[in-house]
Amino acid sequence: MRYTFEEMGLWKNGFHGHDHSIEKGRIVQAYRAFWDRACEMAKRIALDLPGLTLHDESHFVALWSRADQIAGSEYQLNPLELFVFGGAILLHDAAHTLSVYKDGLTELRATSFWQDTAAQMKSYALEEAERTSRPYRGRRLLRRLNVGQDKAEKKYTEPLEADIQFNVLRRMHASKAEELAFFSVVTPDRKSTYHLLEDDTFRNHLWQCNRLDRS
Known part of the structure; x- marks a missing residue:
């Protein structure tokens, strides 16, 4: 070879x-x-x-x-x-893959990085969506994060798990690579x-x- x-x-x-x-x-x-x-x-x-x-x-x-x-x-x-x-x-x-985690996605979800990232992404998306001066950016971000808005009650879904996974693996890959x-x-x-x-x-x-x- x-x-x-x-x-x-x-x-x-x-x-x-x-x-x-x-x-x-x-x-x-x-x-x-x-x-x-x-x-x-x-x-x-x-x-x-x-x-x-x-x-x-x-x-x-x-x-x-x-x-x-x-x-x-x-x-x-x-x-x-x-x-x-x-x-x-x-x-x-x-370490940009779930293969380096023994319990895969379950292990990744249990990290503080996952919880923090999910909260930050949802908060940011909702803030952008509420800004009438930047409606296009807000709608685009909501679509990317899969955050849907009910016009009557303004209920929101959670960000897409794939987006959270992307950000968390990116944030943790350097420290994980050491192992x-x-x-x-x-x-x-x-x-x-x-x-x-x-x-x-x-x-x-x-x-x-x-x-x-x-x-």
Whole structure:
């Protein structure tokens, strides 16, 4: 299988001239598996957040390409530094999907972010709808949030769950991404879990470093 990141000068330079071929081979294999699993999970982002810009494999390739351009031909990372940098590329946006939550939407609804976001979106929509000087903006926002108004009693429905989900996943994705190298991701059928970073040695080492950094 062809891996585009391995064609980047930044990647090639990092492995050029280093000994320990067995260790280097393990790093390459671990990152390939990491890449495959991250790309597969990234496909779910478009399902959970259909309005978001593409965050699939092409996004990962674009980031590697931009890093390669910035680094130039003289800058060199060692193989482990490349692995960590490449892992950040794979994980930084990975939490834009319900798959990173063990109980899916149920878990997300239970967060304070969900409650706060739902209240804020409804309040803002209703305020905009009441402003006679901006009727078009108010009606447009109400349609987007699915807030309906009864002309006689002025009763309103709740904002669309999909809109709340979009905003909450966006707000929480960065902090959630910090956990993804160490913890399990739920399969689409929600019957089992797996690790994005499959290699136990790499995952456990990163976990130990993470604990040291936070101590």
